[in-house]
Amino acid sequence: MPAFRIALAVLSLAFVGGCASPLVTLSARPSDAVASAEDVARGAELFPFRASDGTWGFVTADGEVAVPAQFDGASEFHEGRATVGVGGRVGAIDPSGRIVVEPVYDEVLAFADGRARVRVGTGRDRRYGFVAPDGQEVVAPTLPEATVFRSGLSVVRLREGRLTLVQKILIQIGGGSPSDRTVAIDPNGRVVLELPHDEVKVFSEGLAAFRPEKGRRWGYLTREGEVAIEPQFEGPALAFTGGLARVGQGGEIGYVNPTGDFVIEPQFEAAGPFSEGLAAVRVDGQWGYIDSTGVMVVEPRFERAGAFSESLAAVRLGGAWGYVDTEGGVVIEPAYRSARPFRHGLAVVFRGGRPLLVDSAGDLVGPDR
Template sequence: MLGKQPVPSKWLRKIAITAAVAVVSGLASYSHSYAASPSISVEVDGVLQQGLVPTFQHGNTLLPLDSVASAIGAAAEWKGDGKSVTLRQGKRTVTFTAGTRTVLVNGKSSPLSDAPKITGGKWWIPVRITVEAFGGQVEWDKASKTLDIVPRLHAYSANGKWGYVNVFGDTVVSPQFDEARSFSEGLAVVKQGGKYGYANLQGNIVVTPQYDTAYDFSDGLALIVKDGVSGYVDANGKQVLTPKYDELFDFSEGLALVRSGDLFGYIDHTGKEAIPLQYEDAFYFSGGLAGVQVEGKYGYIDRTGGTVVAPRFQSVADVSEGLGLVQDDGSFGYIAAAGGYAISPSYAKAFPFSEGLAAVENDGKFSYIDHKGKTVITTEFEDAGNFHDGLAYFVKDGKYGYIDAKGKVVIQPQYDSVEDFDHGLAVVIKDGAASLINTKGISVAKTEIPAEDSPAPSAS
């Protein structure tokens, strides 16, 4: 696998992405014209957009044009008469014309079920076709009634400088930074003049580079280090917390892990100690639980600090898809959030669940199991990874490739090193050269191999 990255977390965020579907499939009751629903929430890269409410017109989900443009990092260009507008991001364009039931995507006409809605001089445009035209993704969470717009921009490097491309390989932000990170909550860590700051989706610096170290945003806050002092800043760059502990970690699910001496605990967004420092080791919260160590054994606590799974394991991992990976008497298995075994410990190696499957190994052979412990893919691979964007890496004869969820090889083993797919692209290295490939194995952008001079912080 690729080594540690030049700033303190993975170059590409590891988030499982559900395949985009037409949002209206979950919103059939809003198929009539101009129906709005305050009960629907809108997020951009996981951040709730206060006061932004979609409308539904003839099967389309619509949002204000300026909101969609901002969400994907596109610029709006108006024609002189104001009856036509083009959204542009790099070389890609989407053009809407008032009263016209077609849209031009990169100059090619595509039909719309209805024309864009214009109310009080404000344009409302269909979300899905616009976002996907720029390589972004629209996710619909039926349970929470949340629409999330995911921009899907990727850091890449050329001639020693870093910028961003979309999933098509189009340059969106030209290489201009000394270092650049993937986006988290709409902002990305960038480095200029030896200091770290934050840039937005348009590549504009929104928090001036001034930090010795900077981390991804999580729960609305980012951990930074300036002049040897650690603290947390908000999206405007305002330092809101400077807790006095020996070590600070990212926020997760409303709490941040902290350490003083040999003990770990958790603080809330006000800096108050929400769970006392009493653990020998501790992890981030995931799925409402966090792994902790007491008297040499690991278990799980909830966000109140209550013990959910008594410490009795050799090791644990973050809860993923409702199951926690644990090691008991040398073997690995999975427990449910309630604490009982969902899958008995019977594997020599195992990995957390991702996209419904988990990689496990016995007798040197890797396979994949489902949530019930049923083997759904058997392999002869030397190594195998988790599924992301529908693909998992594998190793055969010392080379890396990718399989799909049915175990079919879709990208032949040919790489010396790879990363998991993330937001539609993966970093691969072949013959000493790094590139970004799409899920078909096609290289969309050349890049450079990141330096290995600043390991990521760990909560374990």
């Protein structure tokens, strides 16, 4: 950075904070709140819909309105809770439509492991925290970085103590801060693991991809912080699903097992996670599907391809989305702008900007269909 820009940064920081300023810290309040089994079961059978006036509600698999349209936006239920928009902010409801997480956040992600990640602010001012199913802030939104919970852990970035002027300058010009710590916390916000690495991704199936300090290659850590797979992959290094993780080596993607051995050698331009024994892969610009041994079971011919759910996968062909079965046969003709996975016999598809529900035969279900 040119000297005059550094000088300007020093000057501006001196005016706004002097020689030291407080840093964000981990503020936690343990909670034993859980969503009831009834809420989880009821929520799994509800689907979001948008009414003709633009508001959102929820319907059953039979198309009956369960929660009248009243929200600015709505997501699917996860663990008995669904994210909704109210007055430009975001909260969450239970299956009866009762607000349980007050709409005071800029973002509320789906619940996982009994916690939803919340965000306030945007850009460099964004901060993350976690709420319980009853809406209590278990971790106040003060964290500059935080992954969603998986395997009972979230990887978060902490800054503790007070920033010196030099540290503030480093942050201003894009550098790190010596006060930064990467740790893993449990669902009650307790630090259970120090992670002295440059980067650690979300835990999945008990493992998390990591890159050591000043290292260029990726490996995997256990929930105890031990190295399970030595850093050896050029990247990307993605989460484990179905016992396999996608990793990049030599400019191509393959799949490794939890010991780091390639089960499917790097050979694909891009690849998706395994689901129901199949994974989408791209070869020469087209997508098809392989099985867990790497055999191509659906030859590449799609423009895009999603994961299988209830034996159907969304694919794009001719610029539109439809669904195919596990042998690649078209079950629902491509006719939609986008399409989501099937759940309980129904899937959300979009025609223009309007969400619709279709069943496995491709018939529209629900109000205003």
